[in-house]
Amino acid sequence: MADLPHPLAAFIVGEIRRARGAAGMTQEAFGRGAGFSASHVSAVEGETRALTMDFIKGADRAFKNGGLFERMVGKLGAPSWFLPWLDAERTATQLRSFQPNLVPGLLQTEAYGRAVIRCNETLSEDEVEKRLAHRIDRQAILTKTNAPQFVTVIAESVLRRASADFQDTMAGQIKQLTTLAERPNISVHVLPDEVSMHVGLTGPFSLARLPDHKWVAEMENQLGGVVVDRDDDVDTLVSRWEMVRSEALPRRQSLVLMKEVETSWT
Structure with missing residues (x-):
């Protein structure tokens, strides 16, 4: 293992x-x-x-x-299946993430992250806070010295998913996204709703490039997830990443869209 x-x-x-x-x-x-x-x-x-x-x-x-x-x-720490990914994430020189349903964990605010974790009704409030603290601690890798280059593609629907009682949380989350996206090592790209069919519809995934230049991947599902390091499988995911990224808006246009969504609620 x-x-x-x-x-x-x-x-x-x-x-x-x-x-x-x-x-x-x-x-x-x-x-x-x-x-x-x-x-x-x-x-x-x-x-x-x-x-x-x-x-x-x-x-x-x-x-x-x-x-x-x-x-x-x-x-x-985390579920045993996730531990190899945490190690890859910690040492990576580059990180890529495609999220069609949620803001990536590395970019979540405390309020947004808490709301996401609370969706698991089997967790006690203490367990929710422990998982949240662990998630927030992971975010330090993006601001450390020699931080990895982090590029993420987020579906536009993720930004607009906010009922009346969730709009303040979502507005705060988008504000954090736009702030982080101004950092030189972080790029946030929005996949417009008008792109109705794309290869990423099969689910979210993340990629990490290690110091030895090898890529590994991570995919989550309802029962947990899997860390992928088999060359053929990783190559497939790298190819799919390039396809999804090509459908997303450029960095500056994505920032404009995010700010427009935030302004519409305030």
Whole structure:
């Protein structure tokens, strides 16, 4: 399985090491229970080898703790399927995102993000706030030194989806979009409603270009999502990105449209 991103990995490694010590287990004994060699355990604990979900599940087996560490990953970070994407997002030199239904998470305001997360009625208010805080924390990658180039295409219908009680939230969201879109590393393009048929109708997806120039992709669905790194599949998504981007308005025209929508509610 894929590696976990730091600093979550460092925290989990520390907790596994402490649990092993408290149980009086050597690295060799722990490795036998977890299904790894003593040298592998030593490398993970010394942070010279990446921590993976396979190792975490092995630790749970060794300690017979009912899946404690796997649950910690889900609670403290994100669903396990999403972790490889977070790592790609953190190290990417370029990011691309097509969103036909929502404003991308990296550009959401707190009010908009909270409203989106609350659509999952199974979440408690505390869980909503934890997920929101994690989403907002991710946004720091766009303003850090050597921030990636982020280009997104958003359907016009996303900007206009606002009932009377949601217009203030949406107006604030569009204002943030126009502010962020003025940054040199961020481009927001609007796909006009008049483009009724396009390849992006099959769903949203994101792309990340890593420092080794390889692209990886992420696609979400109702049951979670998937991170894609198979070359043929990634090539298909890169091609579809280019097709969707070609249908969208240029950067300046997109800014004008967004400001017009915002003004219509204020």
